[in-house]
Amino acid sequence: YNITSNTWTAKxxxxxxxxxxxxTLxxxxLIYVFGGSNVYYNNGAPYYNTVYSYYPPTNTWYTNNQTLPTARRELSAATSTYNHRMxxxxxxxGVYLTTNEEATVQTGDPTTTVVSCSPATVLVNNSTSCTATVTDTNSTGPTTPTGTVTFSSSSTGTFSGTCTLTGSGASATCVANVTYTPTVVAPGTHIISGSYSGDTTHSYSTSTGSQSFSLTVTxxxxxxxVSCSPSSVVTNSGSTCTATVTDTASGTASTPTGTVRFTSAGTATGSFSPSTSCTLSLGSCSVTFTPTSAGTDTVTGSxxxxxxxxxxxxxxxxxxSTIRASAVAISCHPSTTLINNSTSCTVTVTDTSPGTASRPTGTIGLTTSGTGTFTTCTLGGSGLVATCTAxxxxxxxGTGSHLLTAHYGGDSAHSAASPDAVFNLTVSAARWITASVTCNSPATIGTATTCTVTVTDNAPGTFITPTGQVQLSTDYTGSFSACILSGTTAVSTCTATYTPGGSGARNEIITxxxxxxxxxxxxxGNFLLVTEAPSTPPSTGAGTPFLGLPTNYWIIVVLGIAGVGAFIAYLVLFKKRKNNSPSLPATVPPSPPASSPPPPAPSTTPAPGPGPA
Structure with missing residues (x-):
């Protein structure tokens, strides 16, 4: 396991x-493995006394001739740095053991191995020259070690050459240096170790700690x-940015591998796709930078x-990056409307630039060539089409034709639409009304009466109070005063005075x-007015009125009283005759007394009726 690169390698x-x-080490x-078993069961046979050793530089296992004195499993092993024993x-x-057995690998004089390399710092793929010094550390009668030293690295590189020891006294060094060429940087420091194989009189040894050489590898x-093409785009359209990485070091060049990360800086915002990094292939790779607003940017590849x-x-x-072009359209329904009535207008704004379109945003400016009001129109919608309704x-x-204009002023990603969109709306003044006239009927010739005209705004939308003067006329003869409408709601009225002329009762049409x-x-509209002649006052007769009554009334009263008296006298005379006569002669019934003439029958006139409005 390589802790630096976090990788496992099969050995x-x-x-x-x-x-x-x-x-234990x-x-x-070398790495030593003692005893054990090949079954899992706790404290179960078989029990091994084998000793295996592993030499990492050559990736080799050895089966040692020296075995454990006591075969065992589930044991522990340790190495003492004090006496270099295991x-x-x-x-x-079969039974749990308390034994502690010591092992040693010394077969001759103890030795130490020290490694040195020059230069101490190299570039990857450049070489350093390494040598090893093996020293007999026996305190009595040391001799000159012979044999070879094998080199190893804690990282990745190649060794060339063989280190055969030569020397005198207690120490020996390589006849020819061994060349080490690192092929990777990681982890930056390569530990170069030397392992002396020993000879018939010297134990083998491996450099440890400061005995090994720390080589700095850069x-x-x-x-x-980095180059980007094209260098001028509209927002939401991409520019392809390619990074090319070149090996500029001395020595044997190699093609860089790995990744390049991209960032942008400038006055516009943007994004990278498919990601913010790419993997080098033959030393280069590309991403797409797409500005999402207008401005100037640079792209850096790291x-x-x-x-x-x-x-x-x-x-x-x-x-x-420049902002995207747009187009605006407007349509209204209905296309004809009344004053104070409304129409619904829909505005559509479209992205017309190439590349990936984006939905325009913002508020539409609406104006009219006539006089009227708009509600606010803020763009919305789904997908790439932006709409709003006002x-x-x-x-x-006005002129009866209102030219409605829609202006889109753009947003951070879109320019203002040009030209503006227009819609010609027809506006009609003829708001619907109902109107009627009524007059006080019957009227009398020569006597003033009144006629009232009512006009009502029935059109949809907000009412407008009707105004103006109403003309009144008759199909006969007569005179009208002016009739000027007034009111504060949808209903206006006016009242005129009409005085019928001519003579004789009639039905006349008031229009x-x-x-x-x-x-x-x-x-x-019109109204059927019943017109009557004026009444004839009764004759007062001769004489001076008595007690407030004309003389002719008193004459009638006197005549009536006289008639009643004559009738009573007749009845008295008739009774006397009946008492004096044995039989009642046939008589002619008396004439009824005079009385005042019956009052004249009341005059009747047809009921008035309104004419059609």
Whole structure:
């Protein structure tokens, strides 16, 4: 497992399958595996006494001839840095053990191995020369080590050459240096270790800690260039930006790999697709930068480096984004309306630029060539089509044709639409009315009566009070006063005085004529008026009135009293004769007394009736 790159790599397998063993890193740099078993059951047989050792530089396992004194499983192992010995502790072999057994790998004089390299810092793919010094550390009678040293790296690189020891006294060094060429940067420091294989009189040893050499490895320098095409776009249209990364270091060049991350800066906003980074292929890769508002931007590509190459960055030239074009249209329904009545107008704004369209936003400016009012029209909708609806109410007739204009002033992504959209709305002054006239009937010739005209606005929308003067006429003869409408609601009235002329009773037709006004249509109608002749006063006769009554009335009263007296006298005389005569002679019935003539029958006149409005 490489902790720096977080990667696992398969290595050589154990000589035999084993589990529940003890393991430790030996003083010689090898990994030792002690005992164990090949079954899972707790404290179950078999119990192994095997000893395996693993040499990482050559990826090799060894089966040691020296075995554990006590076969066991589920044991522990440790190495002491004090005396460089290994210890196997505890475990079980049917019973739980308390044993502690010591192991050593020394077969000769102890040695130390120290590695050095020059230069101490190199670029990836450049080489350094390494040598090893092996020293016999026996305090009594040290001898010169012989044999070879094998080199290894904590990272990735290649070694060339063989280190064969030569020297005198207690120390020996490589006859020829070994060349190490790092092929990756990570982790930046490569630990170069040397493992001495030992000889017949010397134990093998491996450099540890400061005995190994820390080589600084730097990435190969690079340069990153970014170009974007086209350099001028409309908003929501993309410009393709390509990053090219070049190895600029000395030595053997290699093609950079890895990723480039992109950012933008400037007065416009925008986004990258399919993402904000791309993966190099043959040293280059591309993304698309799409401005979402107008302005000027630059795009910077930042190369993230790889195991061989260092980071670098580059910036493109200016990308100029202009706002998208738009078009506006307006339609109104109904296309003909009355004064103070409304029509519904729909405004549509469309994105007309190439590339990915976006829905325009904002508020439409509405004006009229006539006189009227609009409600607010704020664009909305779904998808890419922007619409809004406003109500227009004509408040004056004007020429009868109101030219309605819709102006779209644009938004952050769209320019103002040109030309403006217009709609020709026909406005009619003829608001619907009802009108009628009534007169006090019957009327008397020569005596004034009144006629009232009522005019009502019945058109839809907000009412307008009818105004103007109504003309009145008769099919006979007579005179009218002026009749001027007044009112504050949808109803206006006026009252005129009419004095019938001529002579003789009659039925005459009273006609009104309303000519209309600037907002209302004309109307006319009539009324059937019964006209009577004036009454003839009774004759007063001769003589002077007595007690307030004319003389002729007194004459009638006297004659009536005289008649009653004569009748009473006749009855008295008749009774006397009946008493004096044995039989009642046949008599002629008396004439009825005189009385006043009956009053004249009351005159009747036909009931008046209104004429059609």
């Amino acid at each position: 050589a397998s154990l000589p035999g399958a084993v589990m529940v063993y003890g393991a 030996g003083p010689d740099g 210890y196997v502790v505890g475990g079980t072999n 990435g190969r320098s690079t340069s990153t260039a 190369y993230q480096g790889d195991n061989v190459h260092s980071t670098s960055s580059g910036t493109s030239g200016n990308i100029v 109500t227009y109410t004509a408040t004056a007739l 009104f004529n309303y000519p209309g006004d600037s907002n209302h249509a004309a109307s006319s």
